[in-house]
Amino acid sequence: MQEGAFWMWRKRSLIEAELGMKKEAIASAQQSLAIAEKAKNADYVKMNKASLKEWGAM
Secondary structure: OOOOOHHHHHHHHHHHHHOOOHHHHHHHHHHHHHHHHHOOOHHHHHHHHHHHHHOOOO
């Protein structure tokens, strides 16, 4: 995956969550969140934080 591709990490986290892979989904969302924060993309920061909260990681 591209280093700055927070949207790809986001999509991956959603797919993993749908497949019941909660631990992996959390890790992918955290990766997406970190990259989105660095890129100053507020929308993806908000979406990732919401997913992490929903999955019990925040």
